[in-house]
Amino acid sequence: xxxxxxxxxxxxxxxxxxxxxxxxxxxxxxxxxxxxxxxxxxxxxxxxxxxxxxxxxxxxxxxxxxxxxxxxxxxxxxxxxxxxxxxxxxxxxxxxxxxxxxxxxxxxxxxxxxxxxxxxxxxxxxxxxxxxxxxxxxxxxxxxxxxxxxxxxxxxxxxxxxxxxxxxxxxxxxxxxxxxxxxxxxxxxxxxxxxxxxxxxxxxxxxxxxxxxxxxxxxxxxxxxxxxxxxxxxxxxxxxxxxxxxxxxxxxxxxxxxxxxxxxxxxxxxxxxxxxxxxxxxxxxxxxxxxxxxxxxxxxxxxxxxxxxxxxxxxxxxxxxxxxxxxxxxxxxxxxxxxxxxxxxxxxxxxxxxxxxxxxxxxxxxxxxxxxxxxxxxxxxxxxxxxxxxxxxxxxxxxxxxxxxxxxxxxxxxx
Numbered sequence: 001x002x003x004x005x006x007x008x009x010x011x012x013x014x015x016x017x018x019x020x021x022x023x024x025x026x027x028x029x030x031x032x033x034x035x036x037x038x039x040x041x042x043x044x045x046x047x048x049x050x051x052x053x054x055x056x057x058x059x060x061x062x063x064x065x066x067x068x069x070x071x072x073x074x075x076x077x078x079x080x081x082x083x084x085x086x087x088x089x090x091x092x093x094x095x096x097x098x099x100x101x102x103x104x105x106x107x108x109x110x111x112x113x114x115x116x117x118x119x120x121x122x123x124x125x126x127x128x129x130x131x132x133x134x135x136x137x138x139x140x141x142x143x144x145x146x147x148x149x150x151x152x153x154x155x156x157x158x159x160x161x162x163x164x165x166x167x168x169x170x171x172x173x174x175x176x177x178x179x180x181x182x183x184x185x186x187x188x189x190x191x192x193x194x195x196x197x198x199x200x201x202x203x204x205x206x207x208x209x210x211x212x213x214x215x216x217x218x219x220x221x222x223x224x225x226x227x228x229x230x231x232x233x234x235x236x237x238x239x240x241x242x243x244x245x246x247x248x249x250x251x252x253x254x255x256x257x258x259x260x261x262x263x264x265x266x267x268x269x270x271x272x273x274x275x276x277x278x279x280x281x282x283x284x285x286x287x288x289x290x291x292x293x294x295x296x297x298x299x300x301x302x303x304x305x306x307x308x309x310x311x312x313x314x315x316x317x318x319x320x321x322x323x324x325x326x327x328x329x330x331x332x333x334x335x336x337x338x339x340x341x342x343x344x345x346x347x348x349x350x351x352x353x354x355x356x357x358x359x360x361x362x363x364x365x366x367x368x369x370x371x372x373x374x375x376x377x378x379x380x381x382x383x384x385x386x387x388x389x390x391x392x393x394x395x396x397x398x399x400x401x402x403x404x405x406x407x408x409x410x411x412x413x414x415x
Contacts, residue, residue: 081134189214
């Protein structure tokens with residue numbers, strides 16, 4: 001039985017996306033009226049361009065926006081060209097490093113690429129639009145901003161925000177620059193309301209303070225109710241935040257991470273996380289997900305394969321997902337080295353430490369030496385025992401050498 005009137009809210013609840021909402025009934029009614037009238041609601045998801053790709057940890061709110069669009073609504077993706085110059089203090093222990101104009105421009109293009117994998121951009125009524133808050137902040141008058149916006153905020157209230165309170169409790173310095181961040185994000189929300197009729201911000205739960213900064217500014221300055229809707233932070237059964245793989249981010253963009261590695265991240269999800277990940281990271285119908293998550297013992301591996309394929313299909317396309325799947329089958333089920341594994345080309349002989357370093361499987365030669373002592377590195381399925389081992393022409397089989405770190409990480413050296 002449906003809990004809400006709107007399709008979007010029911011999907012969010014059923015699939016485990018719903019964490020917190022500024023006004024549950026109000027947001028549900030707003031969405032329902034839009035759905036009934038065939039007029040898209042407008043919501044936004046923001047991300048500061050501090051990197052040139054999003055990663056798996058960003059996918060939860062991104063998938064929420066994907067469902068928002070599927071329900072007939074219009075997503076705005078905001079890149080913080082201005083706020084990236086300050087740095088969001090939420091969850092941070094210190095001031096973020098400043099980025100050059102060239103790096104910011106490069107990163108904005110990378111984020112557009114990440115967003116485009118999950119959302120349809122264009123000129124249609126429900127097509128996503130990408131905006132940059134640098135467009136309205138670059139010429140803003142500081143005294144005017146303080147007068148027009150600063151008067152609606154009290155320091156008393158700002159000090160209660162988690163992003164501020166946590167830093168102060170730890171006695172870690174917080175610059176006045178960072179202290180301003182919530183004012184800027186609140187101003188963003190109101191600008192998007194004025195320019196696009198945007199009344200919803202969708203984000204992870206760590207953004208709650210910044211979101212309510214915007215909803216309060218909308219109410220006080222423009223006499224409008226804006227809505228905030230957040231997802232929970234997704235963790236594994238051990239309580240660790242999902243999105244990291246052996247200390248490395250699982251990147252969305254293909255120039256940052258091969259499709260095979262992306263596929264393998266989901267293929268290696270713990271048994272207890274399969275149902276949760278199917279709900280959040282795939283578009284599969286909920287009845288099919290219930291069937292898959294009920295599988296036991298060895299059968300759960302079939303559910304993991306479907307999860308990995310479906311998640312990779314959304315992010316990298318069906319062709320890449322199929323290639324990653326075929327590589328995994330040939331590697332693990334048929335015992336051959338698939339051609340879609342991460343690879344590097346070499347021109348001559350190479351030392352084993354350099355080989356694993358170039359492939360990106362280790363961060364340093366010291367880490368490679370440690371793994372060799374633990375028996376964790378292999379060449380053509382043979383454990384490496386000598387850190388001075390040279391990989392030469394004799395090691396090549398059909399023009400390639402298979403390198404493995406542990407049981408799940410594999411790559412190729414090619415001539």
